[in-house]
Amino acid sequence: MQTFNRSIHPGWLIIAPLLVLVVTLYLGPIMNILWLSFTDPEPGLGNYAKLGESDALLRIVWTTVRICIVTTLFSVGLGYSIAYAMVHCDQRQKNYMLTLLLVSFWISILVRTFSWLMLLGRKGLVNGTLENIGLIAEPIAFMRNELGVLIGMIHYMIPYAVLPLLVSMQSIDTRIMDASRNLGASGSQSFLRIYLPLTLPGLVASTLLVFILSLGFYVTPAVLGGGKVLMVAEYISVQLLVTLKWGTAAMLAALMLFGVLAMLWLMSKFMKLSTVFGGTTR
Amino acid sequence: MAEPLEIGSLQIRNVSKIFGTFKAVSDVSLNVQKGEFLTLLGPSGSGKTTLLMMLAGFLDVSEGDIALDGASIAGVPAEKRNFGMVFQGYALFPHMNVRDNIGYALSVRNRAVAEIEACVDEMLDLVQLQQFADRKPGQLSGGQQQRVALARALCFAPPVLLLDEPLGALDKKLRVEVQEQLKVIHRRIGTTFIYVTHDQEEALSMSDRIVIMRDGAIEQVGTPKELYERPKNKFTASFLGKSNFIHHNDKVYALRPEKIDLIVGVDHQDARMNGTVSSITYFGSMQRVIVDTKEGQKIEIDIDVWRNANEVKLGDAVDLLWADEAAVELQMG
Numbered sequence: 001m002q003t004f005n006r007s008i009h010p011g012w013l014i015i016a017p018l019l020v021l022v023v024t025l026y027l028g029p030i031m032n033i034l035w036l037s038f039t040d041p042e043p044g045l046g047n048y049a050k051l052g053e054s055d056a057l058l059r060i061v062w063t064t065v066r067i068c069i070v071t072t073l074f075s076v077g078l079g080y081s082i083a084y085a086m087v088h089c090d091q092r093q094k095n096y097m098l099t100l101l102l103v104s105f106w107i108s109i110l111v112r113t114f115s116w117l118m119l120l121g122r123k124g125l126v127n128g129t130l131e132n133i134g135l136i137a138e139p140i141a142f143m144r145n146e147l148g149v150l151i152g153m154i155h156y157m158i159p160y161a162v163l164p165l166l167v168s169m170q171s172i173d174t175r176i177m178d179a180s181r182n183l184g185a186s187g188s189q190s191f192l193r194i195y196l197p198l199t200l201p202g203l204v205a206s207t208l209l210v211f212i213l214s215l216g217f218y219v220t221p222a223v224l225g226g227g228k229v230l231m232v233a234e235y236i237s238v239q240l241l242v243t244l245k246w247g248t249a250a251m252l253a254a255l256m257l258f259g260v261l262a263m264l265w266l267m268s269k270f271m272k273l274s275t276v277f278g279g280t281t282r
Numbered sequence: 283m284a285e286p287l288e289i290g291s292l293q294i295r296n297v298s299k300i301f302g303t304f305k306a307v308s309d310v311s312l313n314v315q316k317g318e319f320l321t322l323l324g325p326s327g328s329g330k331t332t333l334l335m336m337l338a339g340f341l342d343v344s345e346g347d348i349a350l351d352g353a354s355i356a357g358v359p360a361e362k363r364n365f366g367m368v369f370q371g372y373a374l375f376p377h378m379n380v381r382d383n384i385g386y387a388l389s390v391r392n393r394a395v396a397e398i399e400a401c402v403d404e405m406l407d408l409v410q411l412q413q414f415a416d417r418k419p420g421q422l423s424g425g426q427q428q429r430v431a432l433a434r435a436l437c438f439a440p441p442v443l444l445l446d447e448p449l450g451a452l453d454k455k456l457r458v459e460v461q462e463q464l465k466v467i468h469r470r471i472g473t474t475f476i477y478v479t480h481d482q483e484e485a486l487s488m489s490d491r492i493v494i495m496r497d498g499a500i501e502q503v504g505t506p507k508e509l510y511e512r513p514k515n516k517f518t519a520s521f522l523g524k525s526n527f528i529h530h531n532d533k534v535y536a537l538r539p540e541k542i543d544l545i546v547g548v549d550h551q552d553a554r555m556n557g558t559v560s561s562i563t564y565f566g567s568m569q570r571v572i573v574d575t576k577e578g579q580k581i582e583i584d585i586d587v588w589r590n591a592n593e594v595k596l597g598d599a600v601d602l603l604w605a606d607e608a609a610v611e612l613q614m615g
């Protein structure tokens with residue numbers, strides 16, 4: 001058993017070529033960015049020191065984190081109820097829901113973002129209607145602010161939140177919930193003591209996925225925030241393309257990378273990551 | 283837990299379950315005595331699980347009524363029925379250890395921690411799993427999981443325990459062992475057991491009474507001995523044990539293989555049939571001989587090897603004898 005465990009699993013041979021490719025094409029540039037963050041414009045920790053010096057920079061990071069947290073909370077919360085509904089309705093309705101979910105996956109983020117602008121802008125459908133029927137005198141400011149960014153991002157993220165939850169809910173034996181009822185547990189007791197713990201890995205996976213993807217959002221804040229809500233990704237692009245401060249851009253990118261890695265590390269303290277990503281516990 | 287239960291008799295009155303246009307259970311009526319070990323026996327798809335699910339309250343009855351000690355429970359939801367249940371596949375809570383699994387029923391009833399602990403310890407004792415109390419279900423063998431499921435279902439002292447093929451996942455040797463344990467436990471606690479199985483040996487060896495089900499309806503009810511000795515029709519006779527069917531004067535009789543005597547050589551004066559031996563299979567405790575009769579029928583005969591020294595050989599011409607009361611007249615159909 002020991003020797004078998006130590007020898008290389010044949011699976012590695014199959015993915016070896018791909019692995020080499022990914023490592024060189026992926027890790028290479030990342031290393032380059034890390035390198036830049038310490039060397040451009042001059043060697044040292046100057047770029048990172050800016051975080052302490054510049055209020056603006058710190059505010060951007062804070063805005064990003066705040067928006068990502070709110071987005072994650074809402075997406076995962078809504079995603080949980082959608083996934084629950086999908087698992088517990090009959091097969092035909094479930095197929096409809098899955099199709100709708102996938103359709104929203106396939107529509108480009110640009111199209112979806114601009115649709116929100118049409119719908120919720122100052123002269124959009126919602127404001128127009130409300131004004132026409134006399135409910136409001138002034139258009140409600142849905143767009144060009146943080147609210148707009150949140151609406152767009154949550155809408156975009158919900159399918160990502162649903163899928164890991166769906167997988168984890170589907171894997172629960174329905175008899176387990178029956179057993180809980182049979183033993184006298186009320187609905188909320190069954191949920192809190194059985195269902196929630198059993199879907200926790202899915203919940204964590206979904207939270208991580210949504211939060212990490214949200215960190216890199218670019219189009220949605222740019223369009224729906226109307227320049228008023230500056231998030232890290234947009235700021236990085238400005239540094240790269242406009243002000244040409246590659247060092248600052250690299251520093252921010254490295255910061256996000258470390259942030260994500262730190263989150264994964266923290267997570268791994270509480271549960272085996274392999275269970276979160278669908279592996280087995282043993 | 284230890285004192286005998288006051289309640290636990292069940293009255294099932296003309297119960298049916300209809301899924302769409304399909305009648306999974308049709309017009310079942312049955313009185314279950316308090317403390318009885320009653321087995322629902324039938325082939326797969328005969329409606330055993332469906333009937334049990336209606337008793338547990340997971341399915342509504344389409345027609346009829348179910349009563350506990352005379353009071354209807356048809357409208358009582360599953361979580362209020364207080365029936366213990368051992369599920370097919372056990373349905374243990376995978377994230378809880380054995381102790382928490384067993385204590386769950388009391389814990390959701392907000393009982394004091396000390397009371398729960400005491401009950402769990404008593405249950406662990408009953409199913410002999412003390413040393414596994416802190417393991418998760420995934421770290422237990424099938425037989426141990428089965429015992430956890432049993433302990434969990436008994437911890438709140440239910441008046442009725444429903445068991446759906448609880449030994450289905452175990453290998454044969456273990457099954458026999460657990461059957462014994464189940465019987466001992468049943469005798470000790472005096473709870474009414476309603477036990478579902480498709481295994482006739484299990485039904486025969488464990489039950490006070492057996493209900494034979496076929497296509498959602500009750501075929502015959504009786505003690506194991508009654509059913510084995512007096513099967514009503516071909517279905518019961520062949521489902522519970524093996525049987526030969528003898529046609530005589532437009533009537534059909536069931537004849538158990540072990541109730542036939544076989545004598546080598548023809549023209550015995552009391553012979554009821556004769557023929558030639560076409561197959562002999564050795565099972566250790568007995569030998570199964572198949573005789574092709576002159577009438578073109580195959581008759582199976584079980585011979586006690588130890589007490590029948592004269593060897594039967596393939597191709598032997600033999601006489602078959604049996605007592606009048608060995609052949610049981612059957613209803614047609």
Ligand SMILES: Nc1ncnc2c1ncn2[C@@H]1O[C@H](COP(=O)(O)OP(=O)(O)O)[C@@H](O)[C@H]1O
Nearest residue numbers: 301304306324325326327328329330331332333
């Ligand atoms: N929810 C359901 N919907 C439709 N048909 C069902 C349902 N549950 C069971 N059945 C049908 O009812 C019949 C009896 O099933 P079941 O009670 O599970 O049989 P058993 O437990 O004796 O094997 C089967 O033919 C099964 O297909």
Ligand SMILES: [Mg+2]
Nearest residue numbers: 330331332370
């Ligand atoms: Mg069944």
